[in-house]
Amino acid sequence: MGSAAALERPDKPVFVTRGLTKVYRMGAVEVQALRGIDFTAHPGEFVVILGPSGSGKSTFLNIIGGLDRATSGEAYFQDHDLIDASEAALTRYRRDHVGFVFQFYNLVPSLTARENVELVTEIARQPMDAREALALVGLSDRSEHFPAELSGGEQQRVAIARAIAKRPEVLLCDEPTGALDSATGVKVLEALTRVNEEMGATTLVITHNAAIRDIAHRVVSFASGRIAVIETNAARKPAAAVSW
Amino acid sequence: MRALHKKLFRDLRRLWAQALAIALVMAAGAATLILGTGAYQSLAQTRASYYEANRFADVFANLTRAPKVMVAELAAIDGVAAVEPRIVKLALADLDGVAEPVSVLLVSLPADHEPDLNRIYLRQGRLPEPASDNEALVSDRFAKSHGLGPGASFRVLINGLRRSLRVTGTGLSPEFVYAVGPGDLMPDERRYGVVWMREPALAAAYDLDGAFSSLLVKLVPGASQAQAIGRLDAALARYGGQGAYGRKDQTSHAFLDAELKQLAAMSRILPPIFLVIAAFLVNMTLTRLIALEREQIGLLKALGYSSLAVARHYVEFAALIAVIGMVIGLAAGYLLGNGLTVLYARFFDFPFLVFSRNPAVYAIAAGATLAAAVLGALNAVRGVVFLPPATAMAPPAPARYRKVLGDIEMIGRSFGRAAVMSARHLTHSPLRSASSILGVALAVAVLVGSLWSFGSINYMIDVTFYRSARQDATISFANARPATAAYAVQHLPGILRAEPFRAVTVKIRAGSVERRLALMGRPRKADLSRVLDASLAPVAMPESGIVLSLSLAEILKVRTGDLVTVERLDGDRRVFDVRVAAIIEGYIGLTAFMDMDALNDRLGEGELISGTDIGIDPTRQAELFAALKTVPAASFITLQKAALAKFRDTVAQNITLMITVYVTLAAIIAFGVVYNFARISLSEQGRELASLRVLGFTRAEVSGLLLGEIAAVVAIAQPLGWAIGYGIAAAMVRGFSTELYRVPFFIGRDVYAYASLLVILATAVSALVVRRRIDRLDLIAVLKTRE
Structure with missing residues (x-):
């Protein structure tokens, strides 16, 4: 699918936020992490979010992922209001619709690659087979290994398999390549783009690595709690063409 | 105060709940040691000085x-x-x-x-x-x-x-x-x-x-x-x-001796249990603390602290917990010891009480507590403290898990991957899991090992008063009287039945062992006061031969068919040999029976009786009692049912007290072990559990995981606890049995059930406390940090 089509198609947006703010209170100090974010994401979009540390990009991802609550503003996933949702509703939302990938993988060390994926498929509504998910990220032959027996890149791909196995509508990735070298990072990015294309999951990837921007449909840059720039890539590069 | 000492006190404040749980287990050990030994020494000294002075x-x-x-x-x-x-x-x-x-x-x-x-x-x-x-x-x-x-x-x-x-x-x-x-x-x-x-x-x-x-x-x-x-x-x-x-056969002295023996047995069994558990807990907690502080340890060493100084720091942490336990334990032991001595004094007539303040007992209790702490600490400290600073500062190698047996697949299929996580986590630190299981098992065991006695006493009462000594009362004559005296008794008002007996004081000897006791002659088909065999079936008096209680037979080392020598101690001191015809059950005293006619034949004094067992018509009891006061021949009337009521009363009072004490002790163990286990598990798996929450697991599901682990530990501990409790009970039976009475070794299923139930309750409470922490897991912080 072309980038322009993704931007302009008339279907309902996956995410809509308006005037989203977040204030952290750290003792006597108030930290304004988000200062009014208006954002929309459409089905199947691959969005890269750039920005320096403290620009608010992770806070934003946490809020639309149902991990944190905004101080004010509106945030919707499809028809779900994420601002007024109860704790249980947010858990439900994460369980049914969201796939997460983190910088530090967060795999369960006592479960093998396949079992880590099954952890999620067991509680999901329409999961794919764990082996299928691992095949999508190119790890069919490592499925019986424990995390301690896998490289960092492999662990991150297991995390991606775990995130997509539930067939989520959205895939939220916070610095997925942050702990990886270039060659391994590319493999992870290839897995992400492939999943995005084959499953059509709206994918948001946070990174401070500008090299990654070329693989996105859109690039959103955060600065000081605001969206500074939104750029649309006229032509996406394949992940394999990226390096840093 | 040195910086490390400040760290020590802050660590203690941070981990106060775990530290307190451990300190309480130690306190229980020190307290039971002082309590038992203190009360024993107080009573022994009171007795000795009373005997001496008077x-x-x-x-x-x-x-x-x-x-x-x-x-x-x-x-x-x-x-x-x-x-x-x-x-x-x-x-x-x-x-x-x-x-x-x-x-x-x-x-x-x-x-x-x-x-x-x-x-x-x-x-x-x-x-x-x-x-x-x-x-x-x-x-x-x-x-x-x-x-x-x-x-x-x-x-x-x-x-x-x-x-x-x-x-x-x-x-x-x-x-x-x-x-x-x-x-x-x-x-x-x-x-x-x-x-x-x-x-x-x-x-x-x-x-x-x-x-x-x-x-x-x-x-x-x-x-x-x-x-x-x-x-x-x-x-x-x-x-x-x-x-x-000698004094050994003097009633008052013998009872007092039996009581002292029981106290000594108690103070030998309980304290080691608590101290062993305390050592395990210190080891568990400190191992985790040290694992969490691995980088700090590396840093301290990089700054120039020696391995020994770092090791001492952690041993001091354990010692500080021990000091808290000691203070609580010594104070509780002191107070409870006095209380127990006073309680005993209620049963015994002493003009004064000497409260033993033997500093050695306190020193031993304090030393044992400290030793348990240091022992637990040393083992924990060994691993990390002696690593080179650079290695210590680097994060530990990721935990390597293994698949355990093929059943894991089965667990996964039936209970989900979460159960697999629990199972692998449990088997990953087998020593900790095993010591937690042992700890919970010991809590169960303490209960089985104490609660069984009440059932046994009831069993003893049932056998003794409802199956064996079924008479309402026994009239003893001052001197043996002709058999016709039984008819006179029979004609007193309100007597339903009267069964005569003959009693003579004898020495029974087999080889070099002899015992002094009253040999009872009973009618062959006595029905009021019956003699029962091991299966509690009534035994008819053999035509000739003697029937011995099991405890007497064991002391004399004789079996059915062996000969024993009977020496009469009152009267003409005649000596005769008689064959053991049967061995019977009997919990109170050392007893020996013969057929009354056979006994009278042997004694050669004609048909004499020493008293009668009687059944009383309850509606005419007052009339009978009034009449008995004037029967010159009667010197003593034992009211079995009144004795039983008194006995039950006393037992009931003691039960309430003992149950309170033992349940408290068991709850301390169960809570201490489970709370520490859960906190450490949570600390190790907090990150994984938070990840699961992020992935969409509900609070209940995530708590279920940790609680499932606890449940597994507690479940595995039950049968082990029953077995250890059985062992403790067996040891106590040996420790408690005296020639005055033998405690029947009888553990009903209800004892196991109550013990498990109480421990599971204590577990549930500590699990709930930990669950509140799971609910408060910080989801975002976890994602941002490296383990």
């Missing part, structure tokens, strides 16, 4: 009648330091407002001076005047229960004559610390007391002028008691001597 005799002898002129001969026996002749007779008393029969032991005081042995401790009033023939000093408890202060009077049937006695005072004697009436299970001060009168009064009443019927003997320190007893028996044989005996 010159308690070493040897006792009862006889029919011996002239006082032979006292000098007795005093000259080798090893004898002092002798005290006196008159002792059992009699029925008649007290206003007391319906049931009351017996008193009449004991003579020398005519014009205080006794030299078994001196009386005067509580109130004065001794009877030397010349008085109706003044009496009454045992303190008996006086109190009947309101008999100085000046009061009551009636006693002395040798068939009703006499009114005036109370001059109340007192105690080392001879009656535990004043239990013949045939009774425990002292009943309403129905049994001691009455001291001047000798001339009793001598006149019992036709013993210039004679005595009881002898107290004090031995020279180091003298052979057996030799002295042999000589005394020889000298007293022709005066109807019933065999001299």
